[in-house]
Amino acid sequence: xxxxxxxxxxALMGAAATIAGASEDLESDIGSQSNPNSxxxxxxxxSYPHRIYNKAISGEPPSNALMCAIGGTVAYVMLxxxxxxxxxxxxxxxxxxxxxxxxxxxxYMGRCSSQKRFKQMVYLDVLRSHTPxxxxxxxxxxxxxxxxxxxxxxxxxxxxxxxxxxxxxxxTVGAIGSSTGDVHYGAEREFQDEEFxxxxxxxxxxxxxxxxxxxxxxxxxxxWFCAKFGGPVTGIAFGMTVFLSSWITVVFDPAKSVAAxxxxxxxxxxxxxxxxxxxxxxxxxxxxxxxxxxxxKEEAA
Amino acid sequence: MIDIAGLIAENIIYxxxxxxxxxxxSVSVHFVPVGGAPAAMxxxxxxxxxxxxxxxxxxxxxxxxxxxxxxxxxxxxxxxxSGTVGAMIxxxxxxxxxxxxxxxxxxxxxxxxxxxxxxxxxxRQDLYISQGTEGHALxxxxxxxxxxxxxxxxMGGGLVYYxxxxxxxxxxxxxxxxxxxTTGHELVGLASIFAVGIFFMNAVIPSxxxxxxxxxxxxxxxxxxxxxxxxSLVVTFLCAILAVVTLGGM
Numbered sequence: 001x002x003x004x005x006x007x008x009x010x011a012l013m014g015a016a017a018t019i020a021g022a023s024e025d026l027e028s029d030i031g032s033q034s035n036p037n038s039x040x041x042x043x044x045x046x047s048y049p050h051r052i053y054n055k056a057i058s059g060e061p062p063s064n065a066l067m068c069a070i071g072g073t074v075a076y077v078m079l080x081x082x083x084x085x086x087x088x089x090x091x092x093x094x095x096x097x098x099x100x101x102x103x104x105x106x107x108y109m110g111r112c113s114s115q116k117r118f119k120q121m122v123y124l125d126v127l128r129s130h131t132p133x134x135x136x137x138x139x140x141x142x143x144x145x146x147x148x149x150x151x152x153x154x155x156x157x158x159x160x161x162x163x164x165x166x167x168x169x170x171x172t173v174g175a176i177g178s179s180t181g182d183v184h185y186g187a188e189r190e191f192q193d194e195e196f197x198x199x200x201x202x203x204x205x206x207x208x209x210x211x212x213x214x215x216x217x218x219x220x221x222x223x224w225f226c227a228k229f230g231g232p233v234t235g236i237a238f239g240m241t242v243f244l245s246s247w248i249t250v251v252f253d254p255a256k257s258v259a260a261x262x263x264x265x266x267x268x269x270x271x272x273x274x275x276x277x278x279x280x281x282x283x284x285x286x287x288x289x290x291x292x293x294x295x296x297k298e299e300a301a
Numbered sequence: 302m303i304d305i306a307g308l309i310a311e312n313i314i315y316x317x318x319x320x321x322x323x324x325x326x327s328v329s330v331h332f333v334p335v336g337g338a339p340a341a342m343x344x345x346x347x348x349x350x351x352x353x354x355x356x357x358x359x360x361x362x363x364x365x366x367x368x369x370x371x372x373x374x375x376x377x378x379x380x381x382x383s384g385t386v387g388a389m390i391x392x393x394x395x396x397x398x399x400x401x402x403x404x405x406x407x408x409x410x411x412x413x414x415x416x417x418x419x420x421x422x423x424x425r426q427d428l429y430i431s432q433g434t435e436g437h438a439l440x441x442x443x444x445x446x447x448x449x450x451x452x453x454x455x456m457g458g459g460l461v462y463y464x465x466x467x468x469x470x471x472x473x474x475x476x477x478x479x480x481x482x483t484t485g486h487e488l489v490g491l492a493s494i495f496a497v498g499i500f501f502m503n504a505v506i507p508s509x510x511x512x513x514x515x516x517x518x519x520x521x522x523x524x525x526x527x528x529x530x531x532x533s534l535v536v537t538f539l540c541a542i543l544a545v546v547t548l549g550g551m
Contacts, residue, residue: 035351168497178341183343186342258374
C-alpha cells in the first residue's frame with residue numbers, strides 16, 4: 001500500500017474515532033448510564049427525587065458493543081447487496097440508534113417507576129425531550145465506529161469481519177468512556193455543590209445536585225457541562241488508542257519484513273514508556289498543586 | 302462422524318496454547334487497577350469502571366492488533382508482541398486521560414488507601430486522601446500495574462487467536478497466507494469470535510476474586526490470583542476441546 005494513502009486513511013480513522021469517543025461519553029452523560037448512575041439511582045432513596053434521565057441499560061461497553069454490532073451487521077448485509085458504503089453504514093447506524101432508543105425508553109420507564117415508593121416521578125416530558133438526543137448521540141457513535149471498522153477492513157485489509165471489528169471497538173469505546181469522561185460527570189457535575197478539589201465523601205452519597213444554572217436540572221444541562229471537558233477528553237483517548245495502535249504498523253509495515261514488524265513493536269513500547277513518564281510528571285505536579293489534605297501526625301509528634 | 306479423540310490428539314499443542322492463553326488473561330485481570338462505581342465518583346483509587354469491562358476493552362484492542370499482524374505473518378512471537386503492545390497502548394492512554402479528568406476536572410491528586418507509601422515512587426499516600434474516601438485517581442504503582450496487566454491480557458488473547466487459527470488451518474489444509482488472501486474467510490470469523498468468547502469468560506472469572514475494586518499488584522487481593530488461574534485452567538481447557546472439535550471438524 002502507498003504509505004501516503006495509508007497515512008491519510010489513518011488520519012480519517014483517528015478523526016472518526018475522536019468523534020466516536022466524544023459522542024459516546026455525552027450519550028452516557030445525557031442518559032446517566034454507567035457508574036455515576038448509581039448515584040442517580042440512589043438519590044430518591046435519600047429523599048432527593050430528581051428530573052435526571054435514568055437509563056442504565058447495561059454497563060457501557062456491552063451497550064455500545066450491542067449498538068455497534070447491530071449497525072455493523074446491518075451494514076455488512078447491505079454491503080453484500082452491493083449498496084454504496086455511505087448508505088449501508090448510515091442505515092446500519094440508524095437501525096442501531098432505533099434499537100438503542102427503545103432500550104433507553106424502557107430503561108427509563110422501568111427504573112423510575114420502580115422507585116415510586118420513594119416518590120420518584122416518571123416525567124414524560126423528560127422522556128420526550130431526552131430520548132431523541134440519546135438516539136442522536138448513539139447514531140453518531142455507531143456511524144463513526146463503523147467508519148473506523150470499514151476503513152480497517154477495506155484499506156488496511158484487516159482479516160476480521162466488519163461486524164466483529166465494530167463489536168470490539170464498541171467494547172473499547174465503552175470501556176474508555178466509562179473510565180475517563182464519566183468521572184467528570186460522576187465526581188464533579190453530580191456533586192457540584194461540594195467544595196472543588198475533593199473526592200465524594202461517602203456520607204454525601206446519593207445527594208446529587210438537582211438545581212441547574214437556571215431552573216431545575218435535567219440531563220441536558222449535564223450534557224452541556226460535560227461537553228466542555230469530559231466528552232472531548234474521552235474523544236482524545238479513543239482517538240489516540242485507535243490512531244497509535246494502527247500508526248505503528250502503518251509506518252513500520254510488518255508485511256514488508258519481519259524486522260519492520262519488530263520495529264513497530266519497539267516503537268509501541270517507546271510510546272508506552274513516554275506515557276508512563278508523562279503520568280509520573282503529572283502526578284507530582286498534582287500533588288504539589290493540591291497539597292496534602294491532612295497534617296502529618298507522626299511529624300508533629 | 303468427527304473423530305474427536307483423533308482431533309484432540311492431533312491438536313494437543315494448540316489445545317495447551319489456548320489453555321495457557323486463557324490462564325494468562327485470567328491472571329492479567331488482577332493487575333488492572335479498577336475502582337468500579339466508587340472510583341467514578343473519586344471515592345476509591347483506580348480506574349472508574351468494572352473489572353471485566355476494562356480488561357476486555359484493553360485485551361480486545363490487543364486482539365485487533367494481533368489479528369492484523371497475523372494477517373501478514375504467522376511468526377508467533379511477533380503476533381504475541383503486537384497483541385501485548387496494542388493492549389498496553391489502549392490502557393496507558395485510558396489511564397493518562399483518566400488522570401487528566403481526576404487532576405484537572407475534579408481537582409484531586411492521586412492517592413491510594415491500601416498502602417501508606419507507593420511501592421515504586423515511595424510517595425506518602427495517606428495524607429493526600431480527601432475526607433470520607435478510599436483514595437482517588439491512579440498512582441504510579443497502579444499505572445504500571447495496569448500496563449503490565451493489559452500486556453498479559455493482550456498476549457493471552459493473541460495466543461488464543463493464534464492457536465485457534467492454526468487448528469483451523471491444519472483442518473482445512475490451508476496455510477495462513479491462503480486464508481488471509483480471501484477477504485472475510487469463515488475460519489477467521491470463527492476463530493476471532495471464539496477468541497473473544499474465551500477472553501470474556503476468563504475476564505469474568507477473576508472478578509469474583511476482585512469483588513469490585515483492586516489497586517494493582519500491591520493490593521492484598523492480588524494474592525488470590527492462583528485460585529482464578531486454576532479455575533481458568535479447567536474452564537479454558539474444556540472450551541479449547543470445544544474449539545478444537547468445532548474448528549477442526551470444519
